[in-house]
Amino acid sequence: MSTQTSLALWAPRLLSVLRIVAALIFMAHGTQKLLGFPPGSGGGPAAMSLPWIAGVIEIVTGVLLTIGLFTRPAAFIASGTMAAAYWMAHAPRDFFPVNNGGDAAILYCFVFLYLVAAGPGPWSVDAKRR
Known part of the structure; x- marks a missing residue:
């Protein structure tokens, strides 16, 4: 079997790995905001504020993406x-993402946008439901 063939066989599995790893790290942002875990700086955001809503979205979508349930939505x-977070919180600070702290928001935005098109991969609840 050629290297290309071997890599092609692993591509769907690595899509699942990308989804799981990105979702777990994304979810950690929400748990830090709302649950104080892992411990970070400062207290949690006020209930119903934009950061609080973002934390809820990060936890809920993080869980769904980790298990691969309703992956595309x-x-x-x-x-x-993440697009809204970048333009509202990061872009006004500086033009360059490396200077405004928005590089992670941009990466999350495009990784998740890719998952909208590519789907969850074979290691997912969605794949088992089909």
Whole structure:
């Protein structure tokens, strides 16, 4: 078997790995905001504020994406949340993402947008439901 063939066989599985890892790290942003875990700086946001709503979205979509349930709609919501976070919180600080702290928001936005198109991969609840 050629290297290309071997890599092609692993592509769907690595899509699942990308989804799971990105979702777990994304969910950690929400748990830090709302649950104080992992411990970070400062207290949690006020209930119903934009950061609080973002935290709820990060936890809910993070859980759904981790298990691969309703992957496409969850990824669409997560992607949009990160686009809004970038333009509202990061872009006004500085033009360059590396200077405004928005590089993670941009990466999450486009990884989740990719998942909208690509789907969850084979290691997912969605795949088992089909």
